[in-house]
Amino acid sequence: MKKRIWVVVAMLFVLPGLLLTASCAKKAVKPDASVAKTDDDAAKRAAAEKARQDELARQKELEEARLKEEAAKREVLAARNKFMNENVHFAFDSSVLDTTAQSILKSKADWMKKNPNAPVIIEGHCDERGTVAYNLALGERRAESAKAFLVNMGISAGSMSTISYGEERPVDPGKNEEAWAKNRRAHFVIK
């Protein structure tokens, strides 16, 4: 019974000693470790920053390229839309190409040269005045006269076909000169 008490007393002395030793050792190591860690963090931060900058630059480049590509696409699309939407207009009962008509056809020729593989349909249209069969014939003359001009500009005749709609497909149903002028047209369609 007495022996047990001694062990407990001895433990009471030894244990705090052990505890003290341990805490002293810890204190001695700590300053060195903290210095090393600070240096390491700075490097890491710099690297991350650089990577971030690089990434930003890369992103910017990509974005620029994308914008550029989109702009180019838009341009191609705009050119294509202009090709299809810009009509060549004619005077009443005429298939003669005036200077405006010729300059529009020149820009059409440019487009067709850049897009030689796009098969094109030229539609000839008339205003509602005039009789049905005659307007079919007049519409055909209009489409053919636009086609002949483009052939003279160096476009292959084989890449173009013509169709007359006479007075059957007006763009403006109005019954006035403004509407009629819009309807007297050669209209370009990409097949």
Place this chain on the structure above:
Amino acid sequence: MGNPAVRLKIIGMLLILLITGETAWCAGKYDYIDISNPMMKKIPIAVPLFKPISGNTAEIQTSDSGSKQLSNFLGFTGYFKVIDRGAFLIDTAQSDVAIPQYKAWTTVGAEFLVTGAAASQDNQLELELRLFDTINQRQLIGKKYTGHPDDQRKMIRRFCSEIMMLLIGNSGIFDSQITFVSTSGSGNKEIFIAEFDGSDARQITNNKSINLSPDMSSDGKYVAYTSYAGGKPDLYIQSLSDRKISVVDKKGMAISPAWVPGRFELAASLSFSGDPEIYLLTGNGKIINKIIESSGIDLSPSFSPDGKKMAFVSRRAGSPQIYIQDMESGKVDRVTFYGNNNTQPDWSPKGDKIVYTSLDKNVFNIVVISVNGNGAVQLTHGSGDNESPSWSPDGSMIVFSSTREGVSKIYVMTAFGTDQRRLVDLSGQQSEPKWSPNVTN
């Protein structure tokens, strides 16, 4: 009786009997009407209700509808003034259809009288029709028709043709039809056919593309027209009996067909060689030969009644004008000189005139001119754009399209431009009417 073949047989068996009496049988020489006078007085005629023989429902129905049809047909020609039934002095149901009380009719102003008697039994209609000269107090025509009740309209048409033959000297217009373009069906331009008076309009194409410029063959069996059903303006020749179609689908367009009178041939403008030229084709659409060639547009052929000459439109002088070509010699004469836009010639059945569409002061009007280019007379005035004139087979009337009420509709007038009125009652717009020849089956 939906089967047309069965109906045709019955019509074939339609019995026509001459009812004996003092009948003036010199067709066309009973010249009461001066048809060359535009101011002519209309002939007053009375058409009382037909007498129902046994008094059954079918007969009473025929009495009413038949006398109405006969009045409408005669009134439509523009030659007759049908006297209002309210003015009649006698009850026709009680009187003898064969021996009229002439005084009672002359008193109400009738110079002519038509009486009718209807007998109907076992799905068979017997219609007895008579024309009387009330002033000279004699019967001019007496006919008895027997057939299916569905053929009532046909019987009455035939009797009206008899009246016309006797009083005017030709069989009139009652066996003719009118082809035209209408958007009333699908909203697209489709080809229709109506009776001469615009009734019973029926659609013969339904391809939902654009169909234009119909023309019926002399025998009434085919209609030629331009159609976009194949994606471009091709020529379609459609059989009306079995709906079979021959297509002329050469490069370019095939437009403005016109049948050669009395033949299974037609002319049309084809542009496969570069610009529109007029060709002669078989009724099956095979090219026979080129008729008209010039640098520029040639189109809209229309043959003289004997087929020896052809009117057409050409732009050879810089603006569309009407020309005539002699088919044998090839000699070409220009007909129109006034104005810069003269199109759509249609040669009169009598052979002496051409009616066409002319642009003047920014408006399109119908003009008639002698084939030698003299005596042009404008028939429409101040009533929108008027286009596509076409003669009735007897030359007494002209059908045309007009925008006078807004969208294009179909109208008729006399050859002198009088009595202008709406013809076809359909929704949407109607255009390019063409009057067919008389076709009797």
